[in-house]
Amino acid sequence: MPAVWRGPPILPFATRSVNCEALSARCYHAPMSQIWIERWRAGRTGWHEPGGNAGLRAHWQRLNAGTRVLVPLCGKSPDLLWLAEQGHEVVGVELSGIAVQAFFEENELAHSVDESGALPAWRAEEMPITIHQGDYFAVELSGFDALYDRGALVAMSAGTRPAYVEKTQRSLDAGAGCLIVTLEYDQARVDGPPFAIMPEEIRRYWPDLERAEARDDLDTSPPKFREAGLGELYEVVWLRPWSARADARQRRDGLPGD
Numbered sequence: 001m002p003a004v005w006r007g008p009p010i011l012p013f014a015t016r017s018v019n020c021e022a023l024s025a026r027c028y029h030a031p032m033s034q035i036w037i038e039r040w041r042a043g044r045t046g047w048h049e050p051g052g053n054a055g056l057r058a059h060w061q062r063l064n065a066g067t068r069v070l071v072p073l074c075g076k077s078p079d080l081l082w083l084a085e086q087g088h089e090v091v092g093v094e095l096s097g098i099a100v101q102a103f104f105e106e107n108e109l110a111h112s113v114d115e116s117g118a119l120p121a122w123r124a125e126e127m128p129i130t131i132h133q134g135d136y137f138a139v140e141l142s143g144f145d146a147l148y149d150r151g152a153l154v155a156m157s158a159g160t161r162p163a164y165v166e167k168t169q170r171s172l173d174a175g176a177g178c179l180i181v182t183l184e185y186d187q188a189r190v191d192g193p194p195f196a197i198m199p200e201e202i203r204r205y206w207p208d209l210e211r212a213e214a215r216d217d218l219d220t221s222p223p224k225f226r227e228a229g230l231g232e233l234y235e236v237v238w239l240r241p242w243s244a245r246a247d248a249r250q251r252r253d254g255l256p257g258d
């Protein structure tokens with residue numbers, strides 16, 4: 001049964017894209033934003049995993065994650081649905097209106113659009129999923145006790161990553177659980193996005209993350225990596241163990257850890 005639309009009229013894709021362009025033109029990383037918008041418009045979304053991310057499904061339970069999960073740069077990932085099905089309230093942020101509209105339509109989710117905040121907030125009616133549509137740096141979000149990042153940190157150029165991490169940290173409660181998926185390959189041989197994030201860099205941002213898994217993903221990566229002569233490209237899952245989260249909560253509230 002298709003979802004019943006009860007919100008304001010949906011603007012056609014083209015009109016929504018114009019809104020995004022206007023928005024991205026105001027932000028300091030506008031050229032990069034424009035590239036993403038163009039990729040969605042042209043349907044060049046090779047990063048999209050229709051079956052969701054295997055690392056998320058393999059490791060998420062170890063997080064002992066709480067209730068509210070932040071998913072920056074979420075695209076139209078089915079991982080949003082999977083996280084909601086695990087009982088979480090899920091909040092994504094995505095630049096492209098095409099992606100956001102596709103997420104709700106392809107999953108036949110009845111939804112409404114709340115235009116009262118800094119960015120339009122698309123809310124599913126029967127699942128706890130909200131996607132803020134626009135530039136991640138243009139919206140202030142807080143009160144999350146878990147982070148799921150796949151395709152977000154690696155989408156940021158080296159110069160933008162510290163600001164992304166700082167902003168993301170501000171949105172998270174102390175001790176929030178984190179599951180972050182990165183890529184490791186020889187950046188000297190081929191440029192991003194997706195960019196390589198080597199262990200030294202991620203440990204600079206989050207010293208307490210545990211390297212949970214590294215899987216050679218060269219065969220299923222975009223052809224540009226093989227064409228550049230890379231011999232290996234790893235998809236790496238980083239976790240903040242639940243005990244660190246419990247410790248932080250204990251320090252904050254004086255409560256015993258879980």
Ligand SMILES: C[S@@+](CC[C@H](N)C(=O)[O-])C[C@H]1O[C@@H](n2cnc3c(N)ncnc32)[C@H](O)[C@@H]1O
Nearest residue numbers: 036047073074075077094095135136150151155
């Ligand atoms: C590599 S894709 C990953 C999408 C999703 N996380 C997934 O796993 O399928 C990066 C996404 O970030 C979005 N994006 C890029 N810059 C953004 C920004 N400044 N704010 C919000 N979304 C952004 C792009 O439109 C794109 O959908």
